[in-house]
Amino acid sequence: MTLDTDAANRVLNGLRPFPVAITTTDGGFANGLMSLSAGSASIIPEAPRATVSLTKYNKTHDMLLNSGVFAMHMLSAGDDEVDASMEILMTLGGSSGRDGDKIGKLRTKEGVTGSPILLDAHSYVECRVIGSLDTQENTIFVGDVVASEVFSDAQRLKIGEAWSKLPAEWIEQYDANHVPQLQSAKDHRFGEGNA
Template sequence: MADHTPPPVDLGAANEVLSGLRPFPVAVTTVARGRRNGLISLSAGSAAIVPEAPRATISLTKYNLTHDMVLESGVFAMHLLAAAPEEALQSSLDILMTLGGSSGRDGDKIGRLRTRDGVTGSPILLDALMYVEARVVHSLDVDESTIFVGDVVAAEVFSGGSRLRIGEAWKRLPAEWIDRYERNHEPQLESARRNRGLRV
C-alpha cells in the first residue's frame, strides 16, 4: 500500500483542538447472529436536528469486534453512565472496565453485566443512566473506522443523575486497569495506521 505521509502539522495544537470534544464515555452494545457484545466509545453524538426523529452517531474502529457486529446487524444501543452517587459510579466503572478493557473476541463480556433485551435485540445495560437504541440508516467507511448513523427506535432514562465524564473516570480507574488498557490500545493503533496507509 502507498505511504500516505501526512502533511507537517502542529500536532500539539491539532490535538488540543480535537481532544475532549466528546467528554462522555458511552457503552455501545449490539447483537449479531444471536451473539451479544459491546465496547466503550468516546465518539457518540446526536446526528439530527429534528426533535421528533432523533438520530445517533457512533464511530467504531475496524479493529474492534463490535464494529463488525454493528456492520452486520445494523443495530446498536448507546448508554450514558452515571457519575453519582458512589454506588452508581462504581457500576459505571465496572461497565467501562468490562466493555472497554478487552475484546469480545477473547470471551463474553455482556454476561458479566445486568441486562435485558432491547427492541432491536441489543442488550440494554440496566446499571446505565440512560440509553437510546438505534437502527443504522447510513454508514461511512473512513479507512480506520466506520461512522454509523442510526434512527433512534427506543430510549429510556433510568435515573436523573449526572453523566460520567471521562476525566472523572480516569481519576477513579485502577492504575493496573489503565496499564492493561494502554497495552491493548497499541495493536488497535497499529491497525488504524495500517488501514490509513500510514507508516506503522
C-alpha cells in the same frame, strides 16, 4: 505549511467528554465496547438520530456493520451508581469480545432491536443504522433512535472523573491493548508497513 499536530490535538482532544457503552447482537452473540465518539445527529427533535465512530480492529465494529442495530448508553456519576458505571466501563472497554463473553458479566434486558440494554446504565437510546461512512480505519455509523429510556436522575459520568477512578492495573492493560489497535489503524490508513 507543516501540520502542527500538537495544535490540532489541543483543538480536538476532549471534544466529546461523555464515555458511552455501545452494545449490539449479531448471530446470537451479544457484545459491546466503550466509545468517546458518540454524538447527536439530527436537528429534528421528534426524529432523533445518534452517531458513533468505531475502529475496525474492534469486534463490535464488524458486529454492528452486520446487525445494523445498536444501543448507546450513558453512564451515571451518581454517588450510589458510579461503581456500577465503572464496572461497565472496565468490562466493555478493557478487553475484546474476541476473547470471551463480556455482556454476560453485566445486568441486561433485551431491547426492541435485540441489542442488550445495560440495566445499570444512566440511560440509553437504541438505534437502527440508516447510514455509515467508511473512513479507512473506522466506520462512522448514524442510526435512527427507535427506543429510549432514562433510569437515573443523577449527572452523567464524564471521562475525566472516570479516568481518576480507574485502577492503575486496568490502565496498564488498556494501554497494552491500545498498541495493536493503533497499529491496525495505521495499517488501514497508510498501508501495512508504511506507518
